[in-house]
Amino acid sequence: MNETLNQFKDYLKTMRRYDHVLTLLFWDLSTQAPEKGVETRMDAINYFSTEEFRLSTADEYGQMLKKLSEPEQFDTLDEAMQITVKRYLRDYERYKRIPQDFYSSYAEAKTRSERAWEKAKHSADFTEFAPHLEKVISMTKEYVHYMEPDQDPYEVLLDLYEEGIGSATIDCVFDELKEGLLPLLQKIEDSPRPDLSALEGTYDIQSQKEVQDMLLDYIGFDADAGATAESEHPFTTDLCIGDVRVTNHFKEEDPLSAMFSAIHEGGHAIFGQSIDPAYEGTALEQVNMMGLHESQSRFFENILGRRASFWKPIYAKLGELLPQFQKIPQETFCHAINDVHPSLIRTEADEVTYCLHIILRYELEKAIFRDNIPVNDLPQLWNDKMEELLGIRPENDAEGILQDMHWSDGSFGYFPSYLLGSMYDGMFLEALEKEKGSVDTILEEGRIQEITAWLKENIHRYGSRYTSAEVLEHVCGQKLSAQPLLHYFTEKYARLYGFEA
């Protein structure tokens, strides 16, 4: 009956196939492709990316979207398809405004900039990277100006990674958080640091992999709907709902790194695996809200994974797989995984100081996009803010502004989503405990699957049907607030470090 709808569904299927193939080409490139095959691989990636862009900006596609948006058609669609048409029409119009030539040269500039960043980071020399960064900044401004000519560029960027939050809200909750965090951090700093020496040693990589598999299984990762591999940096990738994969990076001298990466990426993957299969082929199976996605990885990694109760049912098993842990009392271990201490590198930061790393980046991004601050002033500004927020100062730019790859490839506006995710987690924790009782009790009793089930039921299965703000409203009955996260931090660290909350 509805011929356009069927055509549209077929068209989406084809686009999804390109997406599937591109995802696999990248996954394989990061996990397995040998050095001498990289050039051919990059050529294939470029070709199929261009084809995908062509499909997503084709007139034929636009006509279908417009036809389905007309009331007499739109009203006959089910909810998932209505959301899909609305969202994809917006994307279509955005991308259609980008000249193909500009799109290609922007992609090229980003690739060159990424390479320059890698070198610059390696030699801790910002001047090598500066001209590339300058170009990427100006082209990113142009890019979002094409997309949304009437909107503030940074607002558009924020919206790309976490739809519907916006800088007014972020300003407000980040300030709230900063205000609560700085005195808390001071109290933690005034207490003695946990002793980490018991963990020193060399840990067999093969056994670490078995620990990873054990942890993934424990938190609810479905091995029949995913796979694991190794890569330089851990990541999660979705080929389809039935195939969501995680990578890890193992270090002989640091077993905690791979353990918490496994829990973190496992959290992302469980989200991807748990989306309602009925949404397959619609926009709802694609979760581009990075804050919401990050909230799920961080919920497993921090809210659950850094509790004594999380480890209680599996600590003996951990000791079987990595015998060194048999000699480390569980209490010592739980202090070690909650060592809060200012440090220079975001990805190695604890859950508390991590927040300040993000606030720093967010403030700099606003300075870049709103105050047009010269690129050459950025390293100094970074270091000053680091000192202001965390009381430490990088000795070189590799430990400072060059540490993250995000800006090199134009992902401005992405950083805030990490911290939004943590704030959602504070709220989800409250809602979960209100409904199911103490998380510690549930974990201690080995009922972690009830928590995973709660997250699936309330969040995962909907995919991107709801915006993050709507999810918070439904699950927590509240608007975004920093207080629950602050409350969680204060409670937890007062107890762990023995000061008054």
Add this chain to the structure above:
Amino acid sequence: MNETLNQFKDYLKTMRRYDHVLTLLFWDLSTQAPEKGVETRMDAINYFSTEEFRLSTADEYGQMLKKLSEPEQFDTLDEAMQITVKRYLRDYERYKRIPQDFYSSYAEAKTRSERAWEKAKHSADFTEFAPHLEKVISMTKEYVHYMEPDQDPYEVLLDLYEEGIGSATIDCVFDELKEGLLPLLQKIEDSPRPDLSALEGTYDIQSQKEVQDMLLDYIGFDADAGATAESEHPFTTDLCIGDVRVTNHFKEEDPLSAMFSAIHEGGHAIFGQSIDPAYEGTALEQVNMMGLHESQSRFFENILGRRASFWKPIYAKLGELLPQFQKIPQETFCHAINDVHPSLIRTEADEVTYCLHIILRYELEKAIFRDNIPVNDLPQLWNDKMEELLGIRPENDAEGILQDMHWSDGSFGYFPSYLLGSMYDGMFLEALEKEKGSVDTILEEGRIQEITAWLKENIHRYGSRYTSAEVLEHVCGQKLSAQPLLHYFTEKYARLYGFEA
């Protein structure tokens, strides 16, 4: 200047990208894709296969090929491009004659037949598979009739897998071989079998993987231009000259299986990795001559890998990785890997009786395609031939006609290439020893890389520039003959089993 040539080269690049992607989709499906992702994967494979078929039968492509075939254009092309145009025009015309609908339903029938075969093999029930086999046979006849309406269908099939040999030659050399092999096998059978009990035990899988890597490195596999993984059955796959991958299958109780698979697949891979990079983008980098390809895997596996001299430089290393071998004298080991004895399963057969397994299949394929023998008579015919050639009879069809997948997916005409490969090996061995002296001396002195270099220089680098017959002419100065292989077998086993040659 030559606009058509440039267009053609671009078109080939695009086709190669589809090939790259399809190869990766299959590789990942066999090595890593989880159960729940298979449906989406199969959909992507079907879609991109259809696109590839469309590209290879497009009018636009045919016009380019025809234009480049005209003398005034053709004469300006370099040799690689001339061969490419000739070969691809032939393929284009062949495929163009196949109706798209027939192509799709043939593909579907083969997929269904493969599944039916799997089940039938599992339950050892030929009747389940018979109707599918009948359909695949009749459709394969139709398929090759479309391709080459004026030729004998089985001749066309043979040509698909080993161009330019043909059944007249195969009849002749297979008969020659059979005649020599049967008395040799009788002599071996009359001698005492080697004692294999020293090898019994359980072998750590992780260590077996290290043995694999050691063997691949030893024979000359370039790890920067390839990768390894696990799959149900070992295979080699070429993504490009710089990325040729091998799989293996490890069994705790049988370390020899994975060791010889590694050497075998490594031989295929070294061939793929060693093709002249100047041939990239031409037909010459694609080696569809399965006999020639198989000759390279079997040269490493059998001609080299089953010699005491091959193991001498690495036997101590093998013992380090798998300590059980420290207790097995090298002589016992070398007898064990040369245990010649009639058995029912082709893939588990020794290098001598293997030949007879192929002759059996070749004779049956001729009966199917030339004598139109009814499908239901095939199991009995199989078993009778088995008894005639090897003196043993399968107890059920899983050990008989159902053991191989080849016929289920229409790969009739493929089997002979395995044995042709072995016969080429006999000839290559003669040529190599004539030029470089005793292979045993070279191997004992740890100079195996000189043998690999000789194979690269004389065979690999040319890719498919020459047909197998031309390679034999160039490298050995002779036409195909079974005598060198027979000579190699007789010499070797007379020495090993202590009878008179």
